[in-house]
Amino acid sequence: MGHVKSLKCLICGSEYQEDEVEYTCPKCGNEGLLEVEYDYGTIKTEFTKEYLKNNKNYSMWRYLPLLPINDASKIGPLQVGFTPLYDVPIIRKDLGVRNLFIKDEGRNPTASLKDRASAVVVVKAQEVGLNDITCASTGNAASSLAGATASVGLKSYIFVPKNAPKAKLTQLLVFGATVFAVNGTYDEAFDLSISATKEFGWYNRNTGFNPYTVEGKKTVALEIAEQLNFDVPDYIFVSVGDGNIISGVYKGFFDLLNLGFIDRMPKLIAVQAEGCSPVVDAVNGDGIIRPVIPNTIADSISVGIPRSGIMAVKYIKESGGFGIKVSDLEILNAIKYLGSKSGIFAEPAGSTSFAGYLKALNSGSIRKDDKVVVIITGNGLKDVDSAMRAVKEPIYVDPTIEDVKNKLKETK
Ligand SMILES: Cc1ncc(COP(=O)(O)O)c(C=O)c1O
Numbered sequence: 001m002g003h004v005k006s007l008k009c010l011i012c013g014s015e016y017q018e019d020e021v022e023y024t025c026p027k028c029g030n031e032g033l034l035e036v037e038y039d040y041g042t043i044k045t046e047f048t049k050e051y052l053k054n055n056k057n058y059s060m061w062r063y064l065p066l067l068p069i070n071d072a073s074k075i076g077p078l079q080v081g082f083t084p085l086y087d088v089p090i091i092r093k094d095l096g097v098r099n100l101f102i103k104d105e106g107r108n109p110t111a112s113l114k115d116r117a118s119a120v121v122v123v124k125a126q127e128v129g130l131n132d133i134t135c136a137s138t139g140n141a142a143s144s145l146a147g148a149t150a151s152v153g154l155k156s157y158i159f160v161p162k163n164a165p166k167a168k169l170t171q172l173l174v175f176g177a178t179v180f181a182v183n184g185t186y187d188e189a190f191d192l193s194i195s196a197t198k199e200f201g202w203y204n205r206n207t208g209f210n211p212y213t214v215e216g217k218k219t220v221a222l223e224i225a226e227q228l229n230f231d232v233p234d235y236i237f238v239s240v241g242d243g244n245i246i247s248g249v250y251k252g253f254f255d256l257l258n259l260g261f262i263d264r265m266p267k268l269i270a271v272q273a274e275g276c277s278p279v280v281d282a283v284n285g286d287g288i289i290r291p292v293i294p295n296t297i298a299d300s301i302s303v304g305i306p307r308s309g310i311m312a313v314k315y316i317k318e319s320g321g322f323g324i325k326v327s328d329l330e331i332l333n334a335i336k337y338l339g340s341k342s343g344i345f346a347e348p349a350g351s352t353s354f355a356g357y358l359k360a361l362n363s364g365s366i367r368k369d370d371k372v373v374v375i376i377t378g379n380g381l382k383d384v385d386s387a388m389r390a391v392k393e394p395i396y397v398d399p400t401i402e403d404v405k406n407k408l409k410e411t412k
């Protein structure tokens with residue numbers, strides 16, 4: 001059995017046992033997100049530095065004692081997590097910084113950080129005896145769910161906006177999901193999937209709505225901490241849409257703080273696109289989330305009604321962090337800069353965090369010697385049309401060495 005003590009409502013503080021509640025607080029409705037609370041006293045006896053040293057599992061499941069899993073036999077076979085944390089020497093030299101690290105989450109099985117949440121949700125569905133899982137998504141949560149269900153022989157029913165990038169839609173279809181391409185926004189797809197959950201009795205993975213998505217995503221923070229030998233970074237930059245990933249990052253460090261592995265929290269920096277910044281505006285302003293009509297190239301963070309917004313704002317503020325907005329042009333430029341100076345290819349929402357880092361560095365909001373981790377949340381192959389806007393055309397040549405010589409001269 002796992003070590004979950006209770007699920008606690010973020011709004012009214014009511015506590016529930018795992019089997020008493022499904023998704024959000026029954027008293028507070030969809031706003032009443034539940035925080036998963038653990039019995040740290042028991043975990044401490046099992047989860048030690050010695051335990052980690054002897055642990056040969058190099059996936060997110062090396063942190064099993066800190067995850068809400070009651071039946072580990074239901075864990076799927078895909079290798080999720082333990083993605084690289086790079087120290088990017090060329091970028092460091094170029095920017096004159098010494099302590100920058102990049103966590104490449106595009107290295108997960110379906111090429112985004114979302115695999116961490118889906119891996120947990122697929123176990124939770126089976127624990128309650130449900131084999132049909134639904135979710136609404138801007139694309140990555142869906143493709144991760146479809147991959148995870150395919151790996152264990154469950155079914156997925158996906159609601160995505162019909163203009164989701166082609167690669168993400170293709171992933172869904174290849175993994176055998178039933179795909180509903182919604183003639184509307186992500187926010188509309190979200191509500192539709194909740195109605196479908198009620199109508200058809202499916203298990204729901206929706207970001208924020210399902211309390212366990214944060215728990216899966218927190219493993220990225222557990223890894224960062226372990227990869228840095230539990231020497232906590234000063235700042236972590238995260239691209240934000242619903243605010244679920246950044247909440248997960250907070251939760252991972254919070255767990256480690258409670259277990260005595262670290263002595264302070266990193267400051268969390270939320271980065272959003274200028275055309276869709278409800279979380280950043282709330283963090284930097286009065287703390288209240290005001291829905292917006294999204295307008296950004298970064299489809300994964302094109303979220304007008306952030307479903308984990310209240311949680312994210314609370315956690316970012318508690319960490320002492322702040323928010324930054326970047327333009328679509330800065331997002332595209334960051335794809336090119338990151339790619340050409342590190343070999344890491346980010347989708348637009350993946351490079352948003354890095355664009356925010358560059359802006360914070362240039363404006364002096366952070367210092368050159370600060371220890372910083374930037375999380376790249378999704379791989380660039382997910383949206384090559386956007387990436388093509390950030391780069392030049394190739395050099396077109398006839399198949400002769402003379403033409404290659406001529407064209408090379410022209411480019412010099
Ligand atoms: C690549 C990528 N980056 C960032 C995010 C934002 O995560 P969240 O919606 O939890 O804030 C997403 C969510 O879809 C994503 O797919």
Ligand SMILES: [Zn+2]
Nearest residue numbers: 009012025028
């Ligand atoms: Zn409540």
